[in-house]
Amino acid sequence: MGSEEVLQVLFSILGGNIVVVLLAAFIIICILLGVRIVPQSEQFVIERFGRLKAVLGPGINFIVPFLDRVAHRISILERQLPNASQDAITSDNVLVRVETSVFYRITEPERTVYRIRDVDAAIATTVAGIVRAEIGKMELDEVQSNRAQLIEQIKALVEEAVDNWGIEVTRAELLDVNLDQATRDAMLQQLNAERERRAQVTRAEGEKRSVELQADADLYAAQKQAEARRIQADAEAYATATVADAINAHGLEAAQYQVALKQVEALNTLGNGNGKSTIVVPANALEAFGNAFNMLKGRG
Structure with a gap:
């Protein structure tokens, strides 16, 4: 066998092996690209040629290699917005500074990623507007005393506003309602005046009760004295009647x-x-x- 024939055999063997290697490598790449394992806390948004194809849930999922791609990895864990403070004016023209906190989670990633760019900023802006509007309908005393009801109203309105974004508001908190120093001083004076008024009312009621009890005691004593006099008068009348009967008899x-x-x-x-x-x-x-x-x- 000549050298040329040997070379031809070697090329044929190597060429066949290269094809097999390349085919095996292609199959492995397709498997790697076609299988997606999604963590329990996430969902994958799949696009095909730039359009929404599917949303993959937790577990093993299959996609079409080279055509489909994971465009977004969305965490479905509950999130907390940073505490935010905003000014609001009550219906009785009192300026208050309200601190709020909102918890939410993404329930429909395909709506969240294609309808809103910055979810946290959008929710924070929505909450601030709703808080100002709701506090503007209430007086300061109502804001202080009906905080639980106010929180429920804010949560319901925020849920309604963000429903189109595929978001669920799990909790809303009204952490604090702060007042300016002048308002605090005025409220403190009013509180002290109210305490003094209640103390005066309590003292007056105590004195009134004391007078009533003394009057009841005097009335009771007078009734007993009158009863004693009546008994004595009855005894004297009985004695007189007895003497008269004796005189009549003897x-x-x-x-x-x-x-x-x-x-x-x-x-x-x-x-x-x-x-x-x-x-x-x-x-x-x-x-x-x-x-x-x-x-x-x-x-x-």
């Missing part, structure tokens, strides 16, 4: 007998005293005592 002599008995008992009490004393009695008293002794003697 005649006047029975009554005179009882009087004479009391007079004698009184005289005995005076006579049995320890001290030496002189008792002066009227003449008619002596006559009465004499009559009493006679009546007692007659009774005996």
Whole structure:
């Protein structure tokens, strides 16, 4: 075999191997370009010749090599906008500075990437406008006391505004409502005045209650005294009635007998005293005592 024939055999063998190698390399490249593994926290937006072709979810996905490409890798995790502060004026013309925070996540990447360029800036601008508008409808006291309701209103309005961008607002927070120093001083004076007014009202109510209780006590005492007098009067009336009944039953002599008995008992009490004393009695008293002794003697 000549040298020329040897060279021809070598070229034929090498040429066949090169084709196989190139074919194998092409297949490997197609597999690498056609298989896309999407992480759980992302979604891939696929374009074909510059147009939207599909949105790939988490897991293994297949695309057409050399025709399809991954145009956008979108994170579907919840995001937080940087805290933003904006001025607002309430309906009672009070200037307040409101600090807000918004949380959101992308639910439809194909709408987000093709309808809005800067998502964070767009949401921040929308929130600022809605906050100013809603606070402008409320007085300062309402803003302070109805913060939860205000947050719900802001969240609902922001959701409605960004719905066309494929975004879900998960939470909106009204972190702080700050006032200028002059307004704070005026509110402090008003608060102190209100506290003093409440203290005065409390003291007045206490004094009123004390007077009412004292009046109730006096009324109760008067009622008890009147009741005691009534009972005493009833007792005296009963005694009088008893004497009258006795007189009617036994005649006047029975009554005179009882009087004479009391007079004698009184005289005995005076006579049995320890001290030496002189008792002066009227003449008619002596006559009465004499009559009493006679009546007692007659009774005996």
